[in-house]
Amino acid sequence: MGRSLTLSAMLLLISIQLLLPPAALVSSAAKPSPKLSGFTVMARPWVQKVITSFLKELLQQGAYSIVQNKPPSGGGDDAQQQLGGAAATGTAALLVIDMSLGTPTPQNVSGLVDITSQLVWAQCSACATRAACAATPPPADTFLPNNSATFSPLPCSSGMCLSVLRETCGAKATRADCDRYIATYGPAVNTSGYLATDTFTFGSTRVPGVVFGCSDKTKGDFSGANGVIGLGRGPLSLISQLQLSRFSYQLWAPQDSIPEKSSGDDNRSIIRFGDEAVPKTKSSRSTPLLSSTQHPNLYYVNLTGILVDGKVLSDIPAGAFGLRANGAGGVVLSTTIPVTYLEAAAYRAVRQAMASRISLQPVDGSALLGLDLCYAAASMGNAKVPSLVLAFDGGGTVMELAVANYFLKDNDTGLECLTMLPSRGVSVLGSLLQAGTNMIYDVDGERLTFERPPPSKPQPPRWVIIVSCVVVVAVLIVIWFLYRRCQRRRV
Numbered sequence: 292m293g294r295s296l297t298l299s300a301m302l303l304l305i306s307i308q309l310l311l312p313p314a315a316l317v318s319s320a321a322k323p324s325p326k327l328s329g330f331t332v333m334a335r336p337w338v339q340k341v342i343t344s345f346l347k348e349l350l351q352q353g354a355y356s357i358v359q360n361k362p363p364s365g366g367g368d369d370a371q372q373q374l375g376g377a378a379a380t381g382t383a384a385l386l387v388i389d390m391s392l393g394t395p396t397p398q399n400v401s402g403l404v405d406i407t408s409q410l411v412w413a414q415c416s417a418c419a420t421r422a423a424c425a426a427t428p429p430p431a432d433t434f435l436p437n438n439s440a441t442f443s444p445l446p447c448s449s450g451m452c453l454s455v456l457r458e459t460c461g462a463k464a465t466r467a468d469c470d471r472y473i474a475t476y477g478p479a480v481n482t483s484g485y486l487a488t489d490t491f492t493f494g495s496t497r498v499p500g501v502v503f504g505c506s507d508k509t510k511g512d513f514s515g516a517n518g519v520i521g522l523g524r525g526p527l528s529l530i531s532q533l534q535l536s537r538f539s540y541q542l543w544a545p546q547d548s549i550p551e552k553s554s555g556d557d558n559r560s561i562i563r564f565g566d567e568a569v570p571k572t573k574s575s576r577s578t579p580l581l582s583s584t585q586h587p588n589l590y591y592v593n594l595t596g597i598l599v600d601g602k603v604l605s606d607i608p609a610g611a612f613g614l615r616a617n618g619a620g621g622v623v624l625s626t627t628i629p630v631t632y633l634e635a636a637a638y639r640a641v642r643q644a645m646a647s648r649i650s651l652q653p654v655d656g657s658a659l660l661g662l663d664l665c666y667a668a669a670s671m672g673n674a675k676v677p678s679l680v681l682a683f684d685g686g687g688t689v690m691e692l693a694v695a696n697y698f699l700k701d702n703d704t705g706l707e708c709l710t711m712l713p714s715r716g717v718s719v720l721g722s723l724l725q726a727g728t729n730m731i732y733d734v735d736g737e738r739l740t741f742e743r744p745p746p747s748k749p750q751p752p753r754w755v756i757i758v759s760c761v762v763v764v765a766v767l768i769v770i771w772f773l774y775r776r777c778q779r780r781r782v
Contacts, residue, residue, distance in 0.1 A: 325534040329565030330493045334404070335387045335515075342629040342710075342723065343701050346660045386540060386560050386626050386722070387516045391492040392503070393439030400432050402520035403513050404540065404562060406626050406732075409525030409588055410474050411532075412482060412504030413518035432517040434505070436487070441499060445469045445486040451502055451526065452486060472504060474519070480511030482519075493564075501532055523588040524734065530564075536735035539568035540626065541744075542726040568731055575742035576690075578683035580732070585618030590732065592739055593684035594622045594718065597637065599644040600677045606640035612718055622718045624725070624739075630662075630710045631697070631721040638713035641679075645709060648677040660701060662708035668700045671707045681720075690741060696724050 386404040391397035400413045413434045436442045445452050452469040469486040484506035491501045521528050530538055540562040581591035594612040597604050611634045614621030642664050651674050656665030679697050681690040700707045710723055731740040
């Protein structure tokens with residue numbers, strides 16, 4: 292029944308911090324004042340193909356092993372060390388934003404927002420001079436270091452290079468910059484380059500000296516983005532560097548299906564930083580953010596149970612979602628993995644509860660989308676899909692989901708499937724499950740607050756509005772006519 296991923300495969304599906312920074316670098320005890328009070332960024336629209344391409348690529352890859360970390364080689368031009376990457380078979384981003392860096396004229400580049408990695412990087416041009424770039428223009432959105440007056444490669448002697456990349460420069464080092472990094476996001480998706488600093492622009496505010504990866508070699512698809520914005524817990528994270536303790540995002544919520552083409556702000560996601568990342572309603576709920584000793588860069592939550600049609604699934608074994616003392620297991624949040632992975636026993640319980648309540652004959656979608664529980668989409672309109680609620684630690688803290696959060700209609704195959712897969716050891720709450728919910732991360736306070744905005748009132752058709760206006764005008768004319776008639780009689 293379905294395909295159960297091994298623990299090593301699951302670890303590849305989530306971002307892994309392969310090099311652990313010293314505790315002193317991530318401590319918030321003496322955290323300075325933030326460089327920005329807060330700001331908001333609108334994300335690009337996303338489409339159904341983002342999810343279906345992820346599923347089909349995952350299906351083609353089959354079983355795979357975790358990318359092993361290479362031990363530090365003590366420096367040298369051939370040293371390749373890995374910074375934690377998002378780690379999926381591909382990067383199915385649902386949150387891509389534009390950012391600006393460089394001076395005097397900020398250059399616009401796009402970044403895939405990844406809460407499971409710490410590295411901020413942009414695709415850099417390898418042109419040695421401005422003339423070379425002018426002769427052979429690099430791809431659009433590529434950052435041109437030669438065009439920025441404030442661009443500076445990070446010296447090998449810097450604390451960030453020595454502590455994070457574990458460099459050992461030596462007295463006779465022939466190079467001045469940090470050795471090359473490799474950020475791995477899957478077996479065929481990676482990037483490499485060197486660390487540098489430059490000025491980032493957020494709205495009208497410029498922040499100098501932000502450390503980022505200047506990648507000159509990139510392989511794979513990043514959903515059209517030319518970089519990644521890591522929001523994990525490491526010292527290279529944008530949150531850490533801006534000294535902001537809060538961020539939030541609200542992914543565009545699909546309805547019955549995700550349109551192939553999107554336009555306008557109604558189908559755009561939004562991400563908020565600092566003081567902007569606060570609850571917007573009085574119905575918000577919160578749960579503790581946990582951390583793992585194995586993967587301290589990730590955001591964990593304590594999922595205590597799952598309810599289907601209001602009934603707690605008692606078949607889920609106790610401790611199925613628990614984060615163990617050695618740092619293994621647990622439930623991770625992701626913005627780059629669209630589907631949700633549940634520990635195998637929990638997945639079986641959810642699947643059984645769904646299948647028993649949907650009065651339709653299931654269709655095997657494993658060969659088409661890699662999903663286990665599917666139905667003919669044409670018949671789903673007449674079926675009642677059970678409700679799904681996640682329960683978290685926090686005294687009755689629950690997340691109520693819409694059907695579109697856990698069932699996806701694929702127009703190519705004509706199937707509508709449960710967007711969940713089994714795993715062993717680690718569970719991942721995917722971005723599709725979070726869509727429509729304002730997810731607020733208080734990193735310093737170690738709390739996750741979430742809220743679903745109240746449903747918007749449906750707008751009446753335009754013809755109804757026009758007819759209503761005509762009726763109102765006609766009534767006013769009649770009233771005016773009667774008033775004038777009464778005035779004449781009095782005279």
